[in-house]
Amino acid sequence: MGKVYDVGIIGGGISGSVTALQLANSGVDTILLEQKDSLVNGPPFCHLHAGGNLYPDISDDQCKLLMKQSIEMSRLFPQSIDKRPTLITVPKTEKLEPDQIERRLKMLVQHYKKLIEEEKDNSVLGEAKDYYKIYYRDELDSLKEKPKVDNPQSVDDWMVNAIKVIDYHKLKMPIFMVQEYGWNMFRLAAQAQLALESAEYCELKTNTTVTLIEDVRNKYLDYNWKLHTKNSVYKVKYLVNSSGYKTGSIDKSLKLNPKRLIEFKAAYVSKWDNSHGMLPEIIFHGERGTPNGMAQLTPYYGNYFQIHGMTDEITLFKGGLVRRTTNDGVPDFNDDILKKLNDGWEQNEVNSRTERAINFIARFIPLFKDASVAGPPLFGAQQIVGTDSRLRVGEVSFPEKFYARSEIIKASSALTVARKIVNNVQRNNNSTLVAKESYKNSLINSIKKVDIERNSKTIALRRGFPEEMANLLVK
Ligand SMILES: Cc1cc2nc3c(=O)[nH]c(=O)nc-3n(C[C@H](O)[C@H](O)[C@H](O)COP(=O)(O)OP(=O)(O)OC[C@H]3O[C@@H](n4cnc5c(N)ncnc54)[C@H](O)[C@@H]3O)c2cc1C
Structure with a gap:
């Protein structure tokens, strides 16, 4: 039977x-x-999207949901959460204005307050009033002069280390330290x-x-x-x-046969013997799919760093986003992407994409040019329900x-x-x-x-x- x-x-x-x-x-x-x-x-996943602050173009409702669901997952799997903040910045070359980021952060503080009122144990991101902190140039200038902090405890400690290595003259002011944490897969x-x-x-x-x-x-x-x-x-x-x-x-x-998209993306693993102390995750916003797409530097233990660069030459791929075109409900990738998914990557492409990713970050963190390739890419394909990428x-x-x-x-x-x-x-x-x-x-x-x-x-x-x-x- x-x-x-x-x-x-x-x-x-x-x-x-x-x-x-x-x-x-x-x-x-x-x-x-x-x-x-x-x-x-x-x-892969490396970032707990507790507020959706990596995505300026999504709705407030999506940001609120991302925050709520992230809090739920970090309550379920606290052992996988890396409690370090994320520094959000906008390069001067971008159309996006820091005001837009600040408006959303204010909205998220109210939402987070509500979630804590509903259930006290939702306060996994700290107190609502500390969900984010704003920094202007004067304060950054003075934090830069402080000694590096080996075990950062406050957001200022994290900023002391970060601002020593970032060329912040290339950034619009203010910049934001936000309680979006790391997530260890x-x-x-x-x-x-x-x-x-x-x-x-x-x-x-x-x-x-x-x-x-x-x-x-x-x-x-x-x-x-x-x-x-x-x-x-x-x-x-x-x-x-x-x-x-x-x-x-x-x-x-x-x-x-419902409508859906599938997307292939990759992030890269590098090692950088940074002597300026532990860094937060750092985001340099940019328009996705353009040569100045968003750059994301995610710190891991042991001076390892994961890099996303939202251009076709780094994280995104030509033919990497596929809409359902046939009638059978199964969109598929081109041969190059299928080969990566099924058989793995050629080492020369691992090296060339990772090196490009390193140089992409070095535009804003000049010392990062000394980073080296330190592992295979973290890559994969995912689905997006409907037709909105x-x-x-x-x-x-x-x-x-x-x-x-x-x-x-x-x-x-x-x-x-x-x-x-x-x-x-x-x-x-x-x-x-x-x-x-x-x-x-x-x-x-x-x-x-x-x-x-x-x-x-x-x-x-x-x-x-x-x-x-x-x-x-x-x-
Ligand atoms: C580069 C990149 C970075 C990302 N970063 C983040 C991040 O920082 N934070 C975040 O929250 N999300 C991130 N994501 C999204 C996240 O990875 C996905 O949303 C999530 O992993 C999807 O999980 P899933 O279980 O739905 O699918 P999957 O993880 O794809 O699991 C599906 C499983 O089904 C198995 N399977 C398929 N067909 C069969 C079959 N016929 N028989 C048996 N098994 C089968 C597969 O082997 C696979 O293990 C990222 C995605 C990418 C590509």
């Missing part, structure tokens, strides 16, 4: 993994099928993997590709879907499609009975999606499950810090990255 699972999840990225953790924590019999050898091994991957491996109610199958979905909903069986893999068939009552940019392939086998918050849809389709665009949406799926499973499976309080997942909390430390280093090394990148910058 074979076992019947309450829920079958296809894809163990952050979305599928968090959904599996929430279901298993509520005692729902779940199977998670992931084609790779480990979880959370798809497109290796640590989250380790915690999710360990928690699911030990979960009583979740069977985890890595190295397992779902090749076909059979819809048996009209056959009046005690299950609704048959998930075929090379060697087995799994029977499930409820199907969750968390297959990331491959969502369309699963939809296709269900004869669904500027959308930054996607969630989940339930286009058919017993079927959920995760459509996240930022990793921070994973818990919102999981919570909605738990509720929908409860309604559809006529289950008596009682969804547990979503921030307190005993499976996640049962994993010891020392095991996260050890396993996240192993994951980083196995994926070709320096093991130091698995450490938090701020202990």
Whole structure:
């Protein structure tokens, strides 16, 4: 006969993994099928978008949602959050004005206050009044003269270190230090993997590709879907499609065809022996897709730095954003991008793109020209639901009975999606499950810090990255 699972999840990225953790924590019999050898091994994440301040062109509503969802995820996975701020600046060459950034920050302070009023434990970004701080040239001149700070405690400490290396005469004033934190993917991957491996109610199958979905909903069986893999068939009552940019392939086998975009992007790993002290994340705003696109420098432990440069020559790619053009619901990339996704990168392109990224940052941090290539790129493809490439918050849809389709665009949406799926499973499976309080997942909390430390280093090394990148910058 074979076992019947309450829920079958296809894809163990952050979305599928968090959904599996929430279901298993509520005692729902779940199977998670992931084609790779480990979880959370798809497109990367390094920044907790707690306010959307990297995206001046999105709506206030998206910024508020990003803040709320980021707070939720950092409550669920505090061990993966790097509590260092982000410095937001606008180069003089840009049309964007600092006023526009300040208006949004004021709005976000009010929103954050409200979130804390709703629940005191939402105050993970510190006090609302300290959500951001503004700096003008005079203050920067005097902070620059102070000695470097080895263990920055206040935003001024972080600014002392940052302003020593930035050529701030190229920037519009004021500039802003904001409580948007770092987010360590290796640590989250380790915690999710360990928690699911030990979960009583979740069977985890890595190295397992779902090749076909059979819809048996009209056959009046005690299950609704048959998930075929090379060697087995799994029977499930409820199907969750968390297959990331491959969502369309699963939809296709269900004869669904919604509009979506897929996008391929990459960030680069460099090492810079900076002697001026720990840096915050630094953003130099710029118009995406132009030669002056946004530059993002993300600090990791051990003087490693991740770089995004929003130009076609660095993070973005020609043919990297694909709209659905055919009628089969499965947009696809050109051969060059598919080769990167399926077989990896040529070393000479790793070097040339990383070196370009280093020079891109050196326009504003001249000493950064001495940085060197220090690892493979962090890259991947993601989906964007609908047709608006500027959308930054996607969630989940339930286009058919017993079927959920995760459509996240930022990793921070994973818990919102999981919570909605738990509720929908409860309604559809006529289950008596009682969804547990979503921030307190005993499976996640049962994993010891020392095991996260050890396993996240192993994951980083196995994926070709320096093991130091698995450490938090701020202990
Ligand atoms: C360069 C870059 C930087 C980014 N930076 C950030 C950031 O700083 N902050 C942030 O919040 N977000 C960031 N994102 C977005 C974030 O990475 C994605 O939103 C998130 O990882 C998507 O998670 P997911 O679980 O939906 O999809 P994925 O992580 O793609 O997971 C889908 C999984 O499904 C598996 N799968 C697919 N088909 C099958 C099948 N048939 N059978 C079995 N398994 C299958 C895949 O192997 C994969 O593991 C970034 C994205 C990129 C590309």
